[in-house]
Amino acid sequence: MGIHNAVKNIKSISAYQVIQFVIGALFIGYILWRLNEILRVNPIYGPDTWMRFAIAGLILGSVYALIAIGYTLVYGILFMINFAHGEIMMIGAFGGYFVFEALNAIPTPTAADPELTFLSAQPVISVLLAFIVGMSVSALSGYFLEKIAYRPLRSAPRLVPLISAIGASIFLQNAGQLLFGAQRRDYLNPEVLTRGNGWEFPVGEGTVILPYTGALTFVLSFLILIGLFTLVQRTRLGRAMRAVAENKPVAALMGVDVDGVISRTFIISGAMAGAAGVMWGIHLGLVYYFVGFIPGIKAFTAAVLGGIGNIPGAMLGGFFLGIVEAIGPPILGLSFQLKDVIAFGILVLVLIFRPTGIMGEVLTEEKV
């Protein structure tokens, strides 16, 4: 019996699966060879550089995780890619930017420093305010986005809402450009959070800086992620969201307000994208109309990596992608110019080899 089954299994393997396996094996072999090359045979970077890469990757990854959750939440409920999610993040980043600029215009002179402004005098309040404004602006735009561009298309064929989402994305991007101009703006941080400042600690022969902005980003996003996880798992709204994701008609029969839950999902995912936008501005220091596009696509990659629709998966996928982007180019022997190519390459590879993602939630064919 066992032999018979084995023969049957071999027969059912198609040429495609063989090619898949060969490509996968070659790829893994190449990575192992490169790792051996750069770590043992010809070490180009010391441990301090690797540490720096890892820190940068983790910080970036925490931002990706926040955005990725938005994709996953919406996909889990509506089975559509919210293409405009990156633009929602851009709106949040601008919200925070304007709060900082406005607070910087309020003078609070002291005897020691006559040019002190509110922004630097009260950094905690300023940052808090920036996050609150950024998140609310993004949440609001998420709500209206759903109401205007997606809700009328609830029962349409699947291509229709996707195209509408692409249109919304183009619209928001260009509205951003027309409103705020095409130039890149420097994000004005409170003095405490000057970019580049941080805790220094020795690793190997050099020192590694853990920037304050990075620490703030990482800790805050971790707190938000925990908050979201409890929201989805423990609260009434979270239960309603899971019910709607599972089956809309049945959820409606059980007394769940489906439209309301979908609206709230967009508000939550928008708020998280807004937080990510403010973090992006504080940590990386640049904001312009195109700032959300590439992070948006990468966060989608992260969501797919973790298995779309799966919340812990999206978090893990975000961190994974951040780290890969930081240490991937040196490992593969490519220039950092090509880090976007690596991210897209991972997306393609994951979709080819394991479309259900790392966490491997098995989706029905209808969902994929």
Add this chain to the structure above:
Amino acid sequence: MKAYLKNAATAGIIFGIITTFLFLINFIGTAADLIGDITKSRPGSSILGLSAVMFNQLIFLGLIGIWAGARGSRKDSRLEDTWKHVLIGGALAGAVHGLIAGSLAFLVGSLNTAGVKINEYLSQILPEVIRIFLLNKTPLQGALFYLVFMTLMGMLGGLFGRGVLRSTWRKNIGARRKELWNSLTHHEKVLKIRANPLTRYVVYGLLLLFVFLMPLQIGQYWNYTVGTIGIYVLLGLGLNIVVGMAGLLDLGYVAFFAIGAYSVALLTAPTPHNLQWSFWLVLPIGIILASLTGILLGIPVLRMRGDYLAIVTLGFGEIIRILSKSVLLTPFSGGPKGVFNVGAPTLFGKPFNSDVNFVWLITLGCLLVIFVTNRLQNSRVGRAWEAMREDETVAQAMGINTLTHKLMAFAIGAAFAGLGGILFASRNQFTGPEDHSLMVSINVLSLVIVGGMGSIPGVIAGAFVLKGLPEILRQLENYRVLFFGVLLVVMMVIRPEGLIPGSRQKLELQHTDKSQAPPDTADASEGSSPS
């Protein structure tokens, strides 16, 4: 609160937000310039004590105000459509609209007088723009003016909605026009002429003659524009096969365009390889390369459905663009600077490279592609694609090999894009990474969707509307892409089947069967558009 008042207030708020947005992106000023161009008013002249620009701006704002009033006074199904309701509704909508516009005017006006440089943050709001918006008055006067002006316009809009849009005489005229049209098209002689195959050839022959003679007359600039439109028709017809017929959303379509363009550039240009092959030799090579890439990309990717495909192809398009300008490939592809002096075709020893020649060449390409698409659509393959688009599982059950058919769609679409790329690079004598940005894919997708997925005349119409109109309305250049975005959303919400829909899409996407509805109700819904 009564329902109709609520409706009016909502309309007022919506239009207030729209007016604010239009002001902030300075669309109002641009529209005023456009109106000035159309009415040929001299910029220095003054009308009713206002300069021409201000007057034109008021015309534009007034139109928005009338629209707001018309929408705010929409007929409530529970109430009678009385003049009183219409006036009150329109006035309320206008007042709310004016309140928002007025507060905006007051805010920016007082900020401007306080010396805040608004245009540092909102790049379009120059002091001059604010001055024109306030009509040379103080902020408070300007705000009050807009409150009164918008209220009046709202009332006017309410009257307009009741008196014109929903009036019985308009319905009557509409019905009579339809009757006349029907009697004309169903007339015996007309039917006879239409049934005669000769008519078709005569029409086609005249069109061909027109297309052949037109480039000689219209000059260099318009030849360039017509050429661009033609290339977009090519691209659109290619994407139409992939998206419209086979139902595969490809956002990386520009990759095949890039491969066509780069193959002609690298093989015919003096730098970086100095191969200098003949254009006619490169033409088939480029097309085959593009379609091979389509197949290679398709094999792994086409097992996914819908949304994943969109993102992966988008990623692929970006990969090609980033690679083409990376340091890694600079010796091979010319890097971020691009490739110059791309070769042009020669015909019987003569150079074939003037604008007129390229328009002919592109038109020839379009005709070829239209012919191929038309034959494909009505073939077994075309029907298989459409079956696949409607329901993949059922198509499979009917014995259609979905993978090979998808690959075929991808390969043929890619070949058309490759042809487009070759013509584009050869005409411009240049190609570089910025020619192949994501925007090209988005443009092509927009024109296919606006024109009508799966319909050849639709795609051609879409190319003319989206690539031709911006050339005529040059003032609106900055707002073109913004407009594409709005258009995509609006089309999806109110008319997903496109301007000239293919016959099957029409049936699929129209949820309500309009042919069964009584004719007068179909007419009445025209005045109101969902927001």
